[in-house]
Amino acid sequence: MTALVFLDPDFSAGRIADDTAAQLSVLDQGVTRGDGIFESALYTRQVVRKLDAHLARLRVSAQVCDLRIPDEGAWRAAIETAVAEFDAATPCAEAVVKLVATRGSDETGVGTSWVMVSPAPELGRKQREAGVSVLLLDRGYDSTVAERAPWLLMGAKTLSYAVNMAALRHARKQGAEDVIFISSDGIVLEGPTSTVLLAHRDGDTKRLITPTLETGILPGTTQGAIFAAAKEAGWELGYGPLVPEHLMDAEGVWLVSSVRLLTPVNSLDGTPIARDAELHEELTAMVNAIE
Numbered sequence: 001m002t003a004l005v006f007l008d009p010d011f012s013a014g015r016i017a018d019d020t021a022a023q024l025s026v027l028d029q030g031v032t033r034g035d036g037i038f039e040s041a042l043y044t045r046q047v048v049r050k051l052d053a054h055l056a057r058l059r060v061s062a063q064v065c066d067l068r069i070p071d072e073g074a075w076r077a078a079i080e081t082a083v084a085e086f087d088a089a090t091p092c093a094e095a096v097v098k099l100v101a102t103r104g105s106d107e108t109g110v111g112t113s114w115v116m117v118s119p120a121p122e123l124g125r126k127q128r129e130a131g132v133s134v135l136l137l138d139r140g141y142d143s144t145v146a147e148r149a150p151w152l153l154m155g156a157k158t159l160s161y162a163v164n165m166a167a168l169r170h171a172r173k174q175g176a177e178d179v180i181f182i183s184s185d186g187i188v189l190e191g192p193t194s195t196v197l198l199a200h201r202d203g204d205t206k207r208l209i210t211p212t213l214e215t216g217i218l219p220g221t222t223q224g225a226i227f228a229a230a231k232e233a234g235w236e237l238g239y240g241p242l243v244p245e246h247l248m249d250a251e252g253v254w255l256v257s258s259v260r261l262l263t264p265v266n267s268l269d270g271t272p273i274a275r276d277a278e279l280h281e282e283l284t285a286m287v288n289a290i291e
């Protein structure tokens with residue numbers, strides 16, 4: 001079951017809608033052009049995790065796309081209504097709370113915004129345990145493009161994920177399970193739906209590294225929360241630029257995201273990579289403690 005709630009000025013707590021019935025205009029530019037933004041958050045233990053960070057990133061994505069979206073209070077109210085609806089019909093351990101805002105139809109100029117809550121995909125939970133085999137794929141632009149070409153909306157979480165999904169299908173056809181994008185100048189970027197982390201251990205010193213945001217990747221809320229916890233725990237933190245050799249030489253590489261959480265990478269382009277069990281356990285504990 002999916003709980004669906006539209007943000008609607010006539011309904012202060014959001015307007016509950018039937019997810020099995022037609023709801024959206026065919027003229028909505030979210031549909032016709034992929035022109036809109038979204039967030040996916042994890043709902044578990046009665047809490048929408050990192051909600052402040054998701055709402056903050058939604059706001060930034062809206063600014064980058066020149067999109068007017070409802071205020072934070074309206075989102076919080078609709079989310080509360082949606083999770084209550086979901087809990088009443090489908091109690092389950094892990095659910096995805098998706099926030100979507102589109103540019104609306106050409107005619108009205110009014111955007112469309114809604115919240116959906118649905119059970120978290122089983123595959124993500126399996127991959128969290130088993131890890132994934134990863135292909136390194138060319139993203140098709142260089143690591144300085146964000147600065148040069150703001151119209152590419154780098155760093156915003158837009159609805160235009162067709163390329164990301166195509167990269168995952170390509171990897172699956174090659175027998176791999178996930179992807180890490182590499183820029184045309186050879187810099188490690190991100191996964192199609194995840195941030196890349198790597199770790200090193202040198203005696204008692206533990207170091208956690210992620211690609212620099214200057215490459216135009218999405219600022220990951222999970223990476224941000226893990227880095228904050230790792231800092232508390234005395235880890236050293238580092239930010240790229242990274243090249244594929246850095247991944248091969250690490251004691252562990254993970255793909256992290258809000259719903260799948262911390263997923264270890266087992267191999268890169270068919271070459272097995274190190275998996276330090278202790279580092280994995282420590283990071284897993286940090287991820288599980290994120291509220």
Ligand SMILES: Cc1ncc(COP(=O)(O)O)c(C=O)c1O
Pocket residue numbers: 040190191192193194195218219220221222223256257258259
């Ligand atoms: C392209 C991309 N990078 C990184 C992430 C990870 O972001 P977060 O940890 O906020 O879920 C996502 C999440 O879906 C993503 O789509």
